[in-house]
Amino acid sequence: MREPFDFTAGTRDGGSTFSGTAKGARVACEAGCVRALSFSDTGNAEGPVVFAGYGIVVPEGQSFAYDSYATLDVKDKIVLVLRYFPEDAEAKTKQVLARYADLRYKAMAARQHGAKAMIVVTGPRSPNAGELAPMTFDTAIAGSGIVAVTINGATADKMFAAAGKRLEDVQKSLDDANPHAAGFAMPDVTAAVHADVVREKKTGHNVVAYLPATDALTTTAKPWVAIGAHYDHLGHGEAGNTLASKDDAGKVHAGADDNASGAAAVLSIAATLAKEKRHRNVLVGLWSGEELGLIGSIAFATAPPVPVDQIAAYLNFDMVGRMQDNKLTVQATGTSPMWAKIVEQANVAAGFDLAVQEDPYQPTDVATFNSAGIPCLSFFTGTHADYHKPSDTPDKIDYEDLDRVAAFAAAILRRVENTPEPPQFTKVEQQLQSGGGRAGVRVFTGTIPDYSSEAKGLLLGGVVGGGPAEQAGLQKGDIIVEIAGQTIANIYDYTYALDVLKIGQPAKVVYLRGGVRRETMLTPGARK
Amino acid sequence: MRVLRSVSIAFVLVAPLASQSAYQERDFLTRVRRLTVEGRRAGEGYWSPDGSRVVFQSEREPGNPFYQIYVLDLMSGDTKRISPGIGKTTCAFFRPGTDEIEFASTHADPKSKQYQEDELAFRASGKERRYAWDYDPEMDIYAYSEKTGALKRLTEARGYDAEGSYSPDGQWIVFTSMRDAYNRQLSEKEKKQLDTDPSYFAEIYIMRADGSGQRRLTTVAGYDGGPFFTPDGKQIVWRRFDESGLIANVWMMNPDGSDQRQITDFGSMSWAPYMHPSGQYIIFASNKLGFENFELFMVDKDGKKEPVRVTYTDGFDGLPVPSPDGKTLAWTSSRAGGSGGQIFLAQWNHEKAMEALKNAPPKKPAGKS
Structure with missing residues (x-):
């Protein structure tokens, strides 16, 4: 059964425009002078322009105090900010500033100071001088609550000229990160911004099937077990999380290990179980959208064809085709007190050099099933130099050991499947804050x-x-x-x-x- | 798999490190597999005489944070606890030709339960301490009958009695006892020693399998422990610590305590010796390469050559026990990470081991290397 789900596949500019006035004269904007930032709201803003330096606000409590807005009134105005962070600052200062120089963060700061819109220009003293900031793709997408665009250097120069300044001089005055160097209102300069962000909706498909129980247990409260793997990969690497080298950029990312191997394991286990007596129904899931943020499995868990509280256990397979030195990692064992015992017993026959991780908060679909309160495991043969590259190809798969992983998992599933009492679920405390990935979050x-x-x-x-x-x-x-x-x-x-x-x-x-x-x-x- | 944003994934290209040895771990150990998974730690895996089962200690009993004894069937994968479940246990061994398994236990101590609860409370508080074996003076050796489930107490003396193992004919048990610290008047210096490190008083003893005829075999100050019979039953191999408790070496003697002789002179903590069924060499653990870095080594039975390194993996590797056919090695390792060791099995390459021992240089006295 193909189960469709909608998701945001990316953003593009749907025709953003910029026009300015300087001392009453129109500031021309040639083709390609403006682009919406991917997190911008779609909308219009018009008003006087305030140059807010680098637009950086370092929160209190950091080793270095810096607030581009300290002396400025930007309420209901349009702020013009430089991309990046002061170029000539000391390394230590840069470390602090860099953390708050992300354009999303700048947009939030502008919004919180009451600005109507934020315009970003790449300064002449910075890398990519004068260029538009790219419209980076991001799946965790949502409007940032403010209109935000980037303009090119030539357009910005005209606005500064009207204020009697050169952008290069202005940038230089800020580049030593002196916290007292400030931006300024630009009298007689106004801007009219139209940001048009098109969020591309696409439809993905999970593929779900099931093997009905042949000898159903009449006593059990949870008559299902489930196995699954994601079957999406990175395409040509459009989605941003490719690790392809420059030479390989844009090539097909085969994804033989990530995750044709997992999908093959699921199909192999299903084929094995299809020939056996089954005491529970076996749900077989192939998830899409995993690489974009587990969105296929989340869609499944949000509107499951089988109530999730009827599922006794879920086994996940993500990258199981590149075994090295007999090493297999089993993740999420902390989700049930039964797992260690079952895994130990099954491995006496399977004989892997097992690494066991209790943590279910893994960057794969097992996290979704853990969130749904289902005892789950995920199998993983480890990362490798071809990870997320076009070179993750079928010739590098270790098929013999992939078979062994499938047989091992089938033995584990069998043990759950034919035990009347379903495994108890245990909630594992999350060790690391998810998201951000910013070293400073304490x-x-x-x-x-x-x-x-x-x-x-x-x-x-x-x-x-x-x-x-x-x-x-x-x-x-x-x-x-x-x-x-x-x-x-x-x-x-x-x-x-x-x-x-x-x-x-x-x-x-x-x-x-x-x-x-x-x-x-x-x-x-x-x-x- | 998604890129894990909060953890940078490093691609480590493993290049063989330049090593003085011509050998690597995979020359001796292949098809490494993990035997135990459940529980915080497991270790001391000893084979049944037919090689079909392993008896080991593991911290996995609900409500008891200490080791209990389990028998694992290598055909079915089934595991069964054979110890009482209460208190601490250690060092089990199958008695050849019978249904008995010996191990040491503190379950007769009325305070056992209290110790369990104290330890659980300590762990629940989130505190950590270095793992340390406490040489509980209430530890005594018992023989468990698999047929009847009966438990027979073999030692009564105050002081730690443990580390027992049977002779190949099943008639004798060699073991370690610290009774010497309790059965005589101690000097002031010795009293202090007992407080800081009771293992100083540990000596090797022998008794009949029914517990009768207990007799002391060693009399040298410092921890004498971990004795095992050689496969022919004619020798005992054990480790002897110096008085500082920092340096240990492999020793051998006759079962009557005569002809005690030092096999290794390795200048490090060399312990847990076990002779291979071929009778040709002893596998042991040593921290020769760094105080906390235990690796497996092997040495020829006469100790004429320098020991040969066996394992090359980060973490603890120790307590090696070859299977009765000599083709598989069981040992305890922390190579899988986590807070404690687990038992691993690997195919043992006897031919390669013999070759490496033959090629080993003559023994260098410690300190002169």
Whole structure:
């Protein structure tokens, strides 16, 4: 059965425009002078222009204080900011500034200071001088609550000329990162911005089948077991997470290990089980959209053809075709107290040099099933030099050991499938904050963001058991819209907001539950 | 698999490190496989005489944070606990020709349960301490009957009695006891020693399989422990620590305690010796390459050559036990990561081992290398 689901596959500019005036005269914008930023809202903004330097706000508590908006009034105005961060700053200072120089973060800062729109220009003293910032693709997409575009250097030069300045001089005055060097209002300069961001909706398909039980257990509360693997890969590498070298860019990414190997294992196990007595129904799933953020399996778990609480266990396969030295990793064993025993027993016959990871918060579909409260395991033969490259080809697959992995997993599944009592689910505490990946995030809130959401705010895909979010009463499905006084339009705002939270100091969280606005206090812990 | 954004994935191209040895781990050990998975740690895996089962200790009993003894059937994969479930246990061994398995246990100590709860509370508090074996003075050796489930106590003396193993004919048990610290008046210096490191008093003893005729075989200060009979039953191989407890070497003697002789002089902590069924060489563990880096080594039975390194993997490798046919090695390793060791099995290449031992240079006295 093909199960369709909709998702945002990317963004493109649908015809953004820019026009300015300088001392009443029109600032011409040639073709290609403007482009929307991928996270921009679609909309119009018009008003006087304020140059806000690099547009960087370093939150309090960092080793270095810097606020491009400290002396500026940008309310209801359009801010013009430089891309990147001060070019001549000391390395240590740069490290701090770089963390807050992301264009999304700049857009959030502009919005929070009341600006109507943000215009970005790449300064003449920076790399890619004068060029438009690219419209980077991002799957965790949602409008940032502000119109944001990038213009080329020539257009910006004209605006600065009207203010009697040269952009290069202005940039140089900011480039030593002196916190007292400020931007300025640009009298007699106005801008009219139209940002048009087209979010491309596409339809993906999971493929789901099942083997009905032949000798159904009449006693069991959970008459299903499930196996699955994602069958999507990176195409020609359009989606951004390719690791192809420049020479290989744009080539077909075969994905033999990631994840034709997993899909093959699933089909092989299904073929084996089809010939046997089955005490539970076996659901067989091939997920799409995994590489874009687990969106296929999340779509499955959101609208499952079988109620998820009827599924006794799920086994996941992601990259199982490149075994080295007999080493196999079994992940998510912490999701049930039964797993270690079952895995140990099955491995006496299978004989792998097993590595066992309790953590189910893995970058593969097993995370989805863990969030759904299903005892689950994921099988993985390890990463390799061809990972996410066009060179992940079928000739490099170790077929013999792929068969062994399938046989091992089938033995584990059989053990669950014919035991009347379904394995008990255990919630594993998440060790690392998901998302962001920014080394500086030190606070632990225990939230599990749903990356696939386009909701305004941060939709929670779950909360870590016993974590601060759970203690604050937050739960799966809540949408966080404000934390510690900062409005949250998307996950990026949220990760930036984490920077201002202090360990042990309660922060007000505003969230939506069932459309109703609520408040709670959350006390962040220390990230382990 | 998605790129894990919070963890950078490094692609490590494994190049063989330049090594003085002409051999690598895979020359001796192939098809490495992990035998135990459940529980925080497992170790001391010893083969049944027919090689079809392994008895081992593992921290996996619900409500008990300490080792209990389990028998694993290598055909079915089934595992069964044979120890009482209460207190601490260690060092099990199949008695050849019978249904008995000996092991050491503290379950007779009324305080056992309290210790379990204290340890569980300590672990629940999230605190960690270095793993250390505590030489519980209430530890005594028992023989368990697989047929009847009966448990027979073989030692009574106060002080740690453990580390037992049977002779190949099943008639004798060699073991380690610290009774010497309790059965006589200690000097002030010795009292202090008992507080800081009771293993100083450990000596090798022998008794009949029914516990009778207990007799002391070693009398040298410092931890004498881990004794096993050689496959022909004519010798005992064990490890002897110096008084500092930092240096240990492999020794051999006759079962009556005569002809005690030092096999290795390796200048490091060399322990857990076990003779290969061929009778030609002893496999042991040593931290020769770094205080916390235990690797397996082997040495010829007469100790005439330098030991040959066997394992080349990060983490702890120790407690080697060859299968009765000599073709498989069981050992305890932390190579899979995590907080404790687990038992691994690998095919053992006896021919390659013999070749490497033959090619090994003559023994260099420690400190003169």
